[in-house]
Amino acid sequence: MIQNKILIGLAALLFVGMMCVFSVSETERAIKFRLGEIIKSDYEAGLHFKLPFINNVKKFDKRIQTMDAKPERFLTAEKKNVIVDSFVKWRIGDVGTFYTVVAGDIDQANLRLDQIVKDAFRGEFGKRNIKQLVSTDRQAIREILIKNAKPLAADLGMEIVDVQVMRIDLPSEVSSSVYLRMEAERERVAREFRSQGAEAAERIRADADRQRVVTMANAFRDAEILRGEGDAKSAEIYAKAYGADTEFFTFYRSLNAYKKTFSSSSMMVLDPDSDFFRYFKQQK
Secondary structure (H helix, E strand, O other): OHHHHHHHHHHHHHHHHHHOEEEEOOOEEEEEEEOOEEEEOOOOOEEEEOOOOOEEEEEEEOOOEEEEOOOEEEEOOOOOEEEEEEEEEEEEOOHHHHHHHHOOOHHHHHHHHHHHHHHHHHHHHOOOOHHHHHHHOHHHHHHHHHHHHHHHHHOOOEEEEEEEEEEEEOOHHHHHHHHHHHHHHHHHHHHHHHHHHHHHHHHHHHHHHHHHHHHHHHHHHHHHHHHHHHHHHHHHHHHHHHHHOHHHHHHHHHHHHHHHHHOOOOOOOOOOOOHHHHHHOOOO
């Protein structure tokens, strides 16, 4: 009987001990209440103590959350509508404020944050035209949005980590006219490039033709000079050879004439006593 009482007492003591402690993990933030009043909210990860029946604890996820906003229309500086698809990365900053302002409800926090970010988008997009939004100012807009939205999000106990614009589109009723205007502009640029290319081609072709004529004229001049020099040199050599041994030179020329004449099938009618057959006669 006494043993049973001891076991019951130990069990009761263990139960009360378990009600007196609570744990906070690395991914959680915790608030301790006393009869519904917040008394502490800056708990580190680990074991902590509370009074049973007097204190109660609520825990919240402190990991980064993603608010994926629906595409929204914004007006640019040139009074054109653009459709922006964006998302926001955030986490709980001050858990006490987060619980007090939005009752610790993630959905309500996303709704409040969505309005803050949209107001920031509206203000920045109203200062820029479509070209700046699409091509140049994405990073600048992101930094300004984070800077402007952070203090307002802090009032909700939230800390903005990042704001990203995934897409910026034109409404369907505007896209067709913009695309036609862009197409006409690109066609104009293409025509200008083609005109410049044709002009450059004609200039290059004319210069090439001129250089060809000049080169051929110079080549013909040099060829004629070389041919004349060669003929003069040949004549000089023939004259020297003829002067050195007139009889041998005459004989050599006759042999060449015989070779050219008899190698063809042409018929020749000549007097046997003609000078052409001079070397066919027996010398005495």
